[in-house]
Amino acid sequence: MYLTKIRDITAKELKLPVSDVTISVPAWFTDVQRRAMIDAGEIAGLKVLRLINDTTATALGYGITKLDLPGPEEKPRRVMFVDIGYSDYTASIVEFRKGELNVKATACDRHFGGRNFDKALTEHFADEFKEKFKIDVRSNPKAWSRTLAAAEKMKKVLSANPAAPMSIESLMEDVDVRAIVKREELEVMVKPLLERITVPLEQVLAEAKLTIDDIDSIEMVGGCTRVPAVKDAVAKFFGKGLSFTLNQDEAIARGCAFSCAILSPVFRVRDFSVHDIVNYPIEFTWEQSADIPDEDTSLTVFNRGNVMPSTKILTFYRKQPFDLEARYAKPEMLPGKINPWVGRFSVKGVKADANDDFMICKLKARLNLHGILNVESGYYVEDMEVEEPVPEENENGEVSFPFP
Numbered sequence: 001m002y003l004t005k006i007r008d009i010t011a012k013e014l015k016l017p018v019s020d021v022t023i024s025v026p027a028w029f030t031d032v033q034r035r036a037m038i039d040a041g042e043i044a045g046l047k048v049l050r051l052i053n054d055t056t057a058t059a060l061g062y063g064i065t066k067l068d069l070p071g072p073e074e075k076p077r078r079v080m081f082v083d084i085g086y087s088d089y090t091a092s093i094v095e096f097r098k099g100e101l102n103v104k105a106t107a108c109d110r111h112f113g114g115r116n117f118d119k120a121l122t123e124h125f126a127d128e129f130k131e132k133f134k135i136d137v138r139s140n141p142k143a144w145s146r147t148l149a150a151a152e153k154m155k156k157v158l159s160a161n162p163a164a165p166m167s168i169e170s171l172m173e174d175v176d177v178r179a180i181v182k183r184e185e186l187e188v189m190v191k192p193l194l195e196r197i198t199v200p201l202e203q204v205l206a207e208a209k210l211t212i213d214d215i216d217s218i219e220m221v222g223g224c225t226r227v228p229a230v231k232d233a234v235a236k237f238f239g240k241g242l243s244f245t246l247n248q249d250e251a252i253a254r255g256c257a258f259s260c261a262i263l264s265p266v267f268r269v270r271d272f273s274v275h276d277i278v279n280y281p282i283e284f285t286w287e288q289s290a291d292i293p294d295e296d297t298s299l300t301v302f303n304r305g306n307v308m309p310s311t312k313i314l315t316f317y318r319k320q321p322f323d324l325e326a327r328y329a330k331p332e333m334l335p336g337k338i339n340p341w342v343g344r345f346s347v348k349g350v351k352a353d354a355n356d357d358f359m360i361c362k363l364k365a366r367l368n369l370h371g372i373l374n375v376e377s378g379y380y381v382e383d384m385e386v387e388e389p390v391p392e393e394n395e396n397g398e399v400s401f402p403f404p
């Protein structure tokens with residue numbers, strides 16, 4: 001429904017039917033979430049040319065129009081993208097050279113964003129209203145949500161002003177409420193939150209094996225990076241100024257538009273390759289072959305940080321059909337209670353050859369452009385022994401071929 005609405009709005013604006021799209025998703029989306037997003041696109045009558053990670057889309061929008069990127073042999077330009085939105089905080093380090101970008105590392109705090117600020121303010125008002133006006137908004141969902149909406153508005157005002165008022169008429173039990181909050185007061189309320197701000201920044205630097213000095217610029221996007229205390233905390237961590245050259249609200253959509261234009265045959269766009277990385281390691285497991293008792297039964301095929309898209313060839317020696325399973329190797333990294341199981345693949349048509357020897361089965365495991373795993377094709381390599389005539393040498397050193 002949501003995608004259909006977006007499709008209709010876009011078609012109306014462009015005065016053209018819309019079919020091909022690039023959709024951005026958080027970098028922490030798993031295989032099943034990505035498949036669901038593609039299915040949702042199809043149900044809405046859209047052809048999803050690519051799912052792209054949010055900050056990768058931002059990076060594409062940033063890089064594709066830059067004419068001063070280093071050449072292929074030069075030191076790349078390293079940019080840290082910091083995106084803090086409503087519920088989610090992502091930091092990515094991306095290296096740029098002419099015509100390409102490489103994501104080096106991505107770290108997320110899935111529970112950090114504007115809504116945490118709104119909640120802290122609302123909790124403050126709930127206490128204040130109880131004391132001053134003798135009403136308990138925690139006991140009344142409607143009053144709570146009206147307070148929450150007023151808190152969000154107030155938070156935005158406080159980004160540009162030292163103090164902000166709020167008043168809600170007849171909040172509950174016919175009581176009108178009013179309050180004033182200063183920016184410093186808000187900053188005290190969200191202090192525990194602000195203390196978490198450096199965590200993803202430290203993580204992403206450690207994963208990319210880089211230091212603050214290696215980062216050439218820090219690009220801030222997402223609505224919550226308008227909060228002065230957030231800006232200050234990030235700037236303090238880096239010890240240098242932040243860049244706000246991208247449109248904070250539209251940077252991802254702009255990157256998606258470029259990505260879609262690159263993939264669509266309808267547009268001509270400057271070549272720009274995008275290399276993302278695997279965020280969750282994937283391992284394959286299989287049943288041991290009865291004929292090979294010392295065979296391993298699992299292997300991490302895609303490691304965290306592997307370039308994506310990526311294809312790996314797995315080789316098995318088998319005399320019978322067999323199955324293999326793919327799962328996320330580190331379930332504790334996955335969001336919520338997502339099942340680490342990714343898929344089961346059956347390899348059919350396997351049999352021993354005429355000499356009762358193993359068939360060599362080669363399987364192509366591919367993490368595609370969308371970050372979705374498939375075992376694309378299996379093929380069998382048959383070892384054939386061909387007898388060839390061997391030249392015979394006489395005592396004079398002459399070579400002759402035996403009569404066939």
Ligand SMILES: Nc1ncnc2c1ncn2[C@@H]1O[C@H](COP(=O)(O)OP(=O)(O)OP(=O)(O)O)[C@@H](O)[C@H]1O
Nearest residue numbers: 085086087088114115155156159222223224226227
């Ligand atoms: N001027 C402002 N000052 C403070 N916060 C703001 C301001 N403008 C927007 N926000 C907050 O930014 C958040 C929305 O940001 P954004 O649009 O980047 O989120 P999103 O991309 O929809 O969410 P997410 O990335 O978490 O899925 C909201 O919490 C909103 O209150």
Ligand SMILES: [Mg+2]
Nearest residue numbers: 083085086222
């Ligand atoms: Mg966002």
